[in-house]
Amino acid sequence: MTDPSPVLQRVRAAHGRVLAVDRPEIWIDLRPLADLEEEARALDARVAAGEQLPLSGRLLAVKGNIDVAGLPTTAGCPSYAYKPAADAPAVARLRAAGALVIGTTNLDQFATGLVGTRSPYGAVRNAVDPSRVSGGSSSGSAVAVALGIADLALGTDTAGSGRVPAAFNGIVGVKPTRGLVPTEGVVPACASLDCVTVFARTLPEAEQALGLMSTPAPRAVPPRTAGPWRVAVPPVQQLGTLDPGWAAAYEAAVERLRAAGAEIRPLDLTPFTEAAALLYQGAFVAERYTAVGDFIDSTPAPPDLDPTVAAIISAARDIPAHRLFTDRDRLARLRTAALRALGDADALLLPTTPGHPTLADVAADPVGANTRLGRFTNSTNLFDMCAIAVPAGDIAGLPFGVMLIGPADTDERLPRIAALLTPPVQLAVVGAHLTGQPLNSQLLALGARLVRTTRTAPTYRLRALRTTPAKPGLERVAEDGAAVETEIWELPPEGLGTLTAQLPHPMTLGRIDLADGTTAPGFLCEPYALHGAADITAHGGWRAYRAAETGVGGHAATS
Structure with missing residues (x-):
């Protein structure tokens, strides 16, 4: 019996992960395993035939307001559902590159919310602390990536829906310049402001997906991918009330940028926060009524409307037209002031949100809790700017995230600046990446440095x-285990992402328990490749085994 193909293994592992995490509220529709297996075999055949598929076998989750052929588009409302004839262009482009759609994900109904609780499919709980909100509206997409089920996920972002859940779940969320990624095949929230966004666990993965989805167009700003970078930072007192520890974590992020060589500049945040209030408190919310108001106000009333969402959208029906023109004039003045404050800075650094509420907090004050979360995100699309949300540490065990916002068409700059923010990550290696072994040069090329030599648990x-x-396979066992020589390397997070993307089967990335009781990401082996492989544990490590095999020193090269 032949071993399962690489993509088939990934599909089966993802379905197993769905069952293991037991988070049914993430999903609206999961594709049947048999369908995924058939598509996986086809992808493997295409790769074997020499076709270049940069995302071959990468598993993709898609927010439930984005069309996926063969699955209903619900926008978080079952009675609204329709069957699309084709994939949305953003989905189609990723599929053409080899991505495999695993299913559609839950969201704040009609993409109206930043909390992830406004859905008849259930409140999506945070990936780290289930008592906390996941963030919305792209809640299920973010949690599917954070829990390791999907490699990539699509969301949308009108007021922060692609950035807030990224911050709350410790992953990357990219909101491109409006129009860079097509919004056809997306149920609109505010059609003039909507953006399709991407979630990933690393910056390189997010960048690659965004590049594959984007439509080339004339640029208003010349591309630039090298610093020195100029980053605008407002006084902490202008950020308003933050959760405990958040101000210190934000200031630490500023200092990391400064230490990495960025020029930190002061900025008056007032026009940004005043514009943020306009998105829901002004006339712009009327565009949400244009999108789905007739459905919400239909008779008889749809039985599965979220009451908070329905109230927000129905109230927008009665906003007089003159208010829209007044608010547009005010927004134009605020945008001019905001861009003047930004000056020639490459980006503005902000906490993604002022805090992280619990499910109980949101239940007690659904509108107030949600409004607070949009303080820093709401103005971005109103000002026609791009943004990226990235992890920046943790506070009391919860992810803390920051956001970089740049002028339109400066999308390529933000990941370069964001890379300076993220502290190095550690990687445990036991085989061909060890010092003196043939793949060690991959680590060195990514800027890695050896921290220490230790042993596994x-x-x-x-x-x-x-x-x-030649390389070994490390297998965790329930009994008869032993400690294995291990090196701990430190490298930039984007370097780990690059290494992971290049990782050949049967190797996979997982958590390795170390002798001192700590853990670190490291290379493990998929079970199918271990059948019939010689057990070399008695040698104590890969280098000792190679030395015994070749009769030369433990740092001998291998062929």
Whole structure:
């Protein structure tokens, strides 16, 4: 019996992960495993035939207001559902690159909310702390990525829906310049402001997906991917009330940028926060009524409307036209002031949100809690700017995220600046990436440095795989385990993302328990490749085994 193909393994592992995490509220529709297996075999055949598919086998989750052929588009409202004839262009482009759609995800109904609780499919709980909100409206997409089910996910962002859930779940969320990614096939929230966004666990993965989805167009700003970078930072007192620890975490992010060589400049945040209030408190919310108001006000009333969403959209029906023109004039003045305040800075750095509410907080004050979360995100699309949300540490065990906002058409700059914010990550290696081994040069090329040599916890077996170059497979076992020589390397997060994207089967990235009781990401082996592989655990490590095999020193090169 032949081993399952690489993509087929990923599909089966993802379905297993869905069952293991037991978070049914993430999903609106999951594709049947048999359908995914058939598509996986087809992808493997295309790759074997020489076709270049940059996303081959990457698993994609899609927010439930974006069309996926073969699945209903519900926008978080079952009675609204329709069957699209084709994928939305953003979905189609990722599929054409080899991505495999695993299902559609839950959201704040009609993409109206930043909390992830306004859905008849259930409140989507945070990936780290289930008592907290996941953030919305792209709640299910963000949590599917954070929990390791999907590699990539699509969301939308009108008021922050692609950034707030990224921050709350410790992942990357990219909101491009309006129009860079087509919004056809997306149920509109505010059609003139909507953006399709992407979630990923690393910056390189998010950048790659965004590049594949984007439509090339004449640029108003010349591209630039190298610093020195100029970053605008408002006084902390202008941020308003933040959750405990958030001001210190934000200031620490500012200092990391400064230490990395960025020029930090002061900025008056007032026009940004005043414009943020206009999105829901002004006349612009009337565009939400244009999108789905007739459905919400239909008779008889749809039985599955979220009451908070319905109230927001129905109230927008009665906003007089003159208010829209008044608010447009005010917005134009605020945008001029905001861009003047930004000056020639490459980006504005802000906390993504002022805090992280619990599910109980939102239940007690649905509108107030949601309004607070949009303080820093609401103005971005009103000002026609781009943004990226990235992890920036944690506070009391919860992810803390910051956001970089730049002028339109400066999308390529923000990931470069964001890369300076993220502290290095550690990687445990036990085989061909060890010092002196043939793949160690991959680590060095990514800017990695050796931190220490240690051993795993005594819960592993090491086997010699039949690969070129020679490498071992590390297997966690329930009994008869042993400690294995391990090196801990430190490298930039984007470097780990690059390494992970290039990782050949049967290797996979997982958590490795170390002898001192800590853990670190490291290379493990998929079970199918271990069958028949020689057990070399008794040697104590890969280098000792290679030395015994070749009869030379433990740092010998391998062929």
